[in-house]
Amino acid sequence: MLAHMQESGSLMQRTNDVENEIHVRDVIETDFDQWRLLWEQYNAFYGRTGATALSDEIVVTAWRRLLDPREPVHCLIAEYEDQPVGLAHFIFHRNMITIENTCYLQDLFSIASMRGKGIGRRLIAEFYERSKIAGTTGVYWHTHSSNQTAMRLYDTIATNTGFVVYRKSL
Numbered sequence: 346m347l348a349h350m351q352e353s354g355s356l357m358q359r360t361n362d363v364e365n366e367i368h369v370r371d372v373i374e375t376d377f378d379q380w381r382l383l384w385e386q387y388n389a390f391y392g393r394t395g396a397t398a399l400s401d402e403i404v405v406t407a408w409r410r411l412l413d414p415r416e417p418v419h420c421l422i423a424e425y426e427d428q429p430v431g432l433a434h435f436i437f438h439r440n441m442i443t444i445e446n447t448c449y450l451q452d453l454f455s456i457a458s459m460r461g462k463g464i465g466r467r468l469i470a471e472f473y474e475r476s477k478i479a480g481t482t483g484v485y486w487h488t489h490s491s492n493q494t495a496m497r498l499y500d501t502i503a504t505n506t507g508f509v510v511y512r513k514s515l
Contacts, residue, residue: 430464434451
């Protein structure tokens with residue numbers, strides 16, 4: 346149930362009872378099992394299961410990078426009632442059109458039973474805050490065109506630039 350709307354910088358936040366109880370924090374070393382469970386669910390959402398699942402080597406390497414303060418990759422965990430219910434991975438990097446770094450939100454996920462309760466909004470709000478603190482002038486992300494649920498949120502908090510992503514495995 347929608348309780349009220351409040352302005353937070355340029356991010357319009359819808360706040361409900363569950364959203365008020367969501368705690369967002371940095372991932373810590375003891376989170377591995379919970380993070381991996383969320384990460385596997387995220388990958389399954391995009392069809393990376395079975396024969397196309399990420400190898401253990403990739404998963405462990407990604408985890409180590411998230412914990413290494415010298416790496417530009419970071420992870421936020423959303424908790425509700427002391428249980429992990431969502432994650433966000435983001436990467437700071439240089440670009441050619443600003444002096445400051447930019448930040449890419451690579452992955453955003455909330456467990457299926459908690460979707461629509463403000464987890465994504467809270468994770469993005471914290472991602473915005475971390476990016477501001479780091480001195481970035483902008484952030485960006487992309488999603489699959491079939492992910493209409495996420496796009497309903499994204500359309501309220503950011504601008505769809507219309508860019509199409511091309512990819513080639515090497």
